[in-house]
Amino acid sequence: MTEIFHLLDQLLEFSMPHLVAVPILVPMLTAALMLLLGENRRRTKSFLSVVSGLVGLLAALALLRWVNAPETGGGPGSIGVYLPGNWRAPFGIVLVADRLSTMMVALTGVVAFAASIYSTSRWDRAGVHFHPLLQLQLMGLNGAFLTGDLFNLFVFFEVMLAASYGLLLHGSGRLRVQAGLHYIAINLAASSLFLIGAAILYGVTGTLNMADLGMRIAELAPGDRGLVHAATAILFTAFFAKAGAWPLNFWLVPAYSSAVSPVGAVFALLTKLGVYTVLRLWTVLFAPDTGASAAFGQPVLVGAGIATLFVAAFGIVGTQRLSNLAGFSVLISAGTLLAAVGLGQPAVWAGALFYMLSSTLAVSAFFLLIDMIERWRNAGMSVAPHEAAGTAPFLAEDLSALSDVNLDDDAQALYGRAIPAGVAFLGLSFLICTLLLTGLPPLSGFVGKFAMLTGLMGVNGAIGAAGWTFLVLLIASGFLALLALTRTGIRHFWTQPHGNLPSLPALEVLPVAGLIATCIALTVWAEPVLRHAMATAEGLRTPTAYRAAVMQARQVPNPVPAAKAEAKGATP
DSSP: OHHHHHHHHHHHHHHTTGGGGHHHHHHHHHHHHHHHSOTTOHHHHHHHHHHHHHHHHHHHHHHHHHHHOTTSTTSTTOOEEEOTTSOOTTTSOOEEEOHHHHHHHHHHHHHHHHHHHHHTTTGGGSSSSHHHHHHHHHHHHHHHHHBOBHHHHHHHHHHHHHHHHHHHTTTOOHHHHHHHHHHHHHHHHHHHHHHHHHHHHHHHHSOOBHHHHHHHHHTOOHHHHHHHHHHHHHHHHHHHHHHTOTTTTTTHHHHHHHSOHHHHHHHHHHHHHHHHHHHHHHHHHTOTTSGGGTTTTHHHHHHHHHHHHHHHHHHHHTOOOHHHHHHHHHHHHHHHHHHHHHHOOHHHHHHHHHHHHHHHHHHHHHHHHHHHHHHHHTTTOSSOGGGTTTOOOOBOTTSOBOSOOSBOTTSOBSSSOOOTTHHHHHHHHHHHHHHHHHTOTTSHHHHHHHHHHHHHHTSTTOOHHHHHHHHHHHHHHHHHHHHHHHHHHHHHHTSSOOSSOOOOOHHHHHHHHHHHHHHHHHHHTHHHHHHHHHHHHHHHHSTHHHHHHHHTOOOOOOOOOHHHHHHHHHOO
């Protein structure tokens, strides 16, 4: 086994730094190929989507291995920098693979692979261009995680948002269109704020490279510091909207609950992108070595996170609809992470990163699970009765409504088949998701929350008012989420008889089981994951290595023509 890992590390070392661009290029090229195929080639598109998801996942895991392996780069904690235009920073495009970005790309790969498999069962036929839009969404997500400058962060944000508009409207219907309009409006406003903030930063500092920005902010003249702080505040407002921070999150629950289940599973990553961007920029731009700008905006971060957590905790108690429960679970996770980031303690960050992995996987599995539960409770209908009016759940290639959507390729009914283990699978999966989302032992959700509280309590015994508030809300939100999910679970599984047994195709069962199994694996191997998270947090606290890696990346020399080489060799 050691020899196999050694050969793997050699292969990874050989493929770097070009491997950094693979998670972006694979979905981009796959989407371009799919757009050349007609809508009558759905099976081919489904196959390409699954293969692309698998390749992207393997590339993400390879990058994660490279940054941690002792025989690659400079050893554990290596930072891979790729210059796509072969221009040095800060003038050219920069892609950066460090512990944090590779972890997020790997998380995206796991969720995307599961969602792509689940969608091939039925939901990719609910409209046109589902798989190309999904691939463009992944391209935007991976690009935003890996980019090292604000300009390309905006570009990847827009690619991701454009694809998400189409995915949110996939399946049509009044509720999706209504939620989609709110989603588009708030994100267009956020994009405008993004441009304004970035423009002011460039005007004052003369750069948009993140590493270079951190170095220049440390050397700012006192007269320019206020303008930079104002620009950063405008910029972070856009990221708060994407992260689902209160009061900019009014659109999130209606949008996420109206999207089809595989889209909702992928959308769980969008708020994590907002949190990632806040964490990345805040630690690079306002690190302890940036002088008067150090820890700028920390009270706002803590306050936004605590307010989001408070509102989401009470919101989840006030709803009984399964999809709304998933949406509020996303907000609880976002509020927890924003507050943990704002506390500014690496030990808390480590627990928050672990919690981010667990909560994202759990929410994604919950979105997929909800689709199977609601179809079972509605006698095999594709949508719930409250959505039946004014909705066209499945469309033919000419966008006309299909008369019967509950038939497989052999014209056999998809519902009413006797699968004895179906109800047990749904109930057990719901129970596990409840434990994960509420942070109850012994699963990974509890490990993440316990790690955050341990890190908070271990800071010289001085927690402070913000820390105590976060501690109380973290425990209270878990309790309220437990009440809401338990009440809904009892109503769905115990109190009402069901005349039919659930039909659970393998293409739907396997992704849900895989995501839950990944959460269980996080529990079993919590120690190495927490070590990785702690090392990541320490690197974020002191971003010197990140800045040095980006600014010291060298161009690849241009090839010398043969004639010039011979002439140079002949010169005495």
